[in-house]
Amino acid sequence: MSGADVKASIRAKALELGFSDVGFARAQALPEWKASLDAYVAEGRHGDMAWMAETAGRRADPNVLWPEARSVIVLGTNYAPSGDPLKLTRFPERGNISVYARNRDYHDLVKRRLKALGRWMAETWGCELKVFVDTAPVMEKPLAVQAGLGWRGRHTNIVSRRFGSWLFLAEVFTTLEIEPDAPEADHCGSCRACVEACPTQALDGEGRIDARRCISYLTIESKSPVPEGLRPGLGNRLYGCDDCMAACPWDKFAPPTREPDFLPRVELTAPRLADLIRLDEAGFREVFTASPVKRAGYERFMAGVLIAAANGGQVDLLAEAERRLNDPSPLIRDAAEWAALLLRSLIEGDQRDPQAPGGSPPRPLAPAP
Structure with missing residues (x-):
């Protein structure tokens, strides 16, 4: 098969397995990735997440994490909600849990699909590979940009023209040489x-x-x-x-997920x-x-x-x-x-001091749904 055919075949298989989007990038970092990560850690913006500092060397460069890697396949899985994701924040007697955590842990589903894709690739081309889903020191957002899945929004997450901000990311590092896709341009404009x-x-x-x-x-x-x-x-x-x-x-372009686990x-x-x-x-x-x-x-x-x-x-x-x-x-x-x-x-009917813990008293919101 030609290089283009290999790429098309992997893309088709990934979509068949249930991934929503697929892109390809070289397994190499841009200089600004390390500079950005170093500044983030040096300024203490990572808080208690000591693992970000401890793994910074491997995280900043795919070739440090796995020197044999030549290409990275970046996969996105749509988890867009069907309704207003912030509805519950307006009901004070209810607890609001992030959209992605209202059912099963997405890592389980995504990793199963990653392993299935990896087995198929190894059997088809005899290549070596490693799969990652959010639990390894991988700069997945910069890689997703390089692979054309989307761009980094001002909220620091990936924004896709097809799926808005609702994509779980995962990666396959492989020894296959695959032609990379074009990086996605930033489409935020002046929006804040x-x-x-x-x-x-x-x-x-x-x-x-x-x-x-x-x-x-x-x-x-x-x-x-x-x-x-x-x-x-x-x-x-x-x-x-x-x-x-x-x-x-x-987000208005994002179709609601049909995945039962989500x-x-x-x-x-x-x-x-x-x-x-x-x-x-x-x-x-x-x-x-x-x-x-x-x-x-x-x-x-x-x-x-x-x-x-x-x-x-x-x-x-x-x-x-x-x-x-x-x-x-x-x-x-x-x-x-x-x-x-x-x-x-x-x-007791006390009027709280706005400077005291908690600030001004909570305002009444809507009744329970």
Whole structure:
């Protein structure tokens, strides 16, 4: 087969296996990748994610990660929601979980498809390859740009003209020499919708993010209590945040995913804070079986539930917050103290000082869906 035929054959097979988009790039880094990563780490914007500093040398260059690699196949999987991804943020008695985590962990599905593609490639061409899905030191977003899947939006995520901001990324590194696709141009123009949508001002408008202010980081990755000044911005977001991606105008072109594993489970569609706040650790594991939410861990999740209860003015949950004041977990105790203080002040009719923890009192929002 000619090089063009090999490329077309791989693309067709990937789409047959269920991937939504496919692109090809050389297994080599551009100089600015390392410079950008080094600056990110040097400025401390990675927060508690020490692994980003520890793996920076391999992450910055595909050839350092695997010297034998010649080409990278970048694959995108559409997970666009069918409705308004931010609807639940307007219902204070409900917990909002990021779109991607409302059902099964996407890593499982994507990795199965990656392995199937890899086996087929090895059997067909006898090539060597390695597959990656978000768990290895790979600069997947720059590679996706080079492979033509999309461009880096001001929210730092990939934006696709076909799928908006809703693409899971995965890669196949291979010893095959494959003609690369043309990189995708930036189509953001002067738009700053994502920057303005961020509840905690984590984006600087120049395509840089400070993870220490990002709700996804604060509710999933961080090992420390959420800074009090940022807690009001979390609203009722318990795991991740979709605000910057949902604000992107390119999302209007994204067809809703048809993948069953990505469609929201009933119990995670609009969970009541009153139910979540009563979960013990065993209950947490049961509710979030096979869900990415388990990654945050029970303590961080429960701290988020307490913060959400306070932000939403859920005074009927004060007793639950007070029950947590002596919890063995410092994370939970800290959130419980903050939540109990705010909820008591609402019950007593006190007007909170805007400079005090929690800022101004939560505003009433819409009733439950």
